[in-house]
Amino acid sequence: MHSSEWQQLLHPIDRFLGCTTPASWLAQAAQPESLPTLLRDHLICELKAAQSAMYLIRRYAVDEDSADALLQWLKPYEDFTYRQQGDWRALAGLSLKKSMLPKASNRYAQDLIDKMVLLIKEELHHFYQVLEVMADNGIAYQKTTSSRYAKGLLRHVRTYEPAAMVDKLICGAFIEARSCERFARLAPLLPVKIADFYVSLLRSEARHYQDYLTLATEIAGQDISERVAFFAKVEAELISSPDSDFKFHSGCPLAAVNDQSAA
Numbered sequence: 001m002h003s004s005e006w007q008q009l010l011h012p013i014d015r016f017l018g019c020t021t022p023a024s025w026l027a028q029a030a031q032p033e034s035l036p037t038l039l040r041d042h043l044i045c046e047l048k049a050a051q052s053a054m055y056l057i058r059r060y061a062v063d064e065d066s067a068d069a070l071l072q073w074l075k076p077y078e079d080f081t082y083r084q085q086g087d088w089r090a091l092a093g094l095s096l097k098k099s100m101l102p103k104a105s106n107r108y109a110q111d112l113i114d115k116m117v118l119l120i121k122e123e124l125h126h127f128y129q130v131l132e133v134m135a136d137n138g139i140a141y142q143k144t145t146s147s148r149y150a151k152g153l154l155r156h157v158r159t160y161e162p163a164a165m166v167d168k169l170i171c172g173a174f175i176e177a178r179s180c181e182r183f184a185r186l187a188p189l190l191p192v193k194i195a196d197f198y199v200s201l202l203r204s205e206a207r208h209y210q211d212y213l214t215l216a217t218e219i220a221g222q223d224i225s226e227r228v229a230f231f232a233k234v235e236a237e238l239i240s241s242p243d244s245d246f247k248f249h250s251g252c253p254l255a256a257v258n259d260q261s262a263a
Contacts, residue, residue, distance in 0.1 A: 018236030030189035069098035149249035173212035180205035
């Protein structure tokens, strides 16, 4: 993808997000010693994106047998990540073994299934690609703690339906949009092969954010711009405020904030 193409692709994402990634985060991410942390957390983010999409399908769209098939699809990835079981190379090409049957009473079930199953396939493929990048760079997989980011967004999800589902979809849109924005900002700062990999992710991440927003609008059945604006402020605060934990979606590194205060 040429730079002009991905700049055009990023334009609506930059308008959607409430802020750009802080220069202090990019400066830390560009340090060679940050690469293992960045890749390990990126790996977890890909799995969590797949899990979140799976949850939405299981919770809102399919029968019990289909829900069980989704669990079995993700189980080898979860075994490797959380229980450190199995060889990561065995994850290549694993696929969903069953067709998803939508709940007959649910008007949006098929659209949710179609968009989220594709998203899961792509996120699990990206998961495997990150493991390949880690292997190429001699970075062993290690468990890593979650950042505050996703929890900080989901804390504001409403507790009644369909508002809860709409909010979860909007949160998904922001997570995907921020991932896309960070891949683009990071690419020029990383080794060429990793940069090329991150640029290759831009198109799918941009589509994922749009799919989440489309579903949120469809299910809400009304204008959601006020709710999107609310989450834009929450997300921007998480990204732009001081953060003691450096991760793929973390805020301003605390060390940089302290240096500025001292100056």
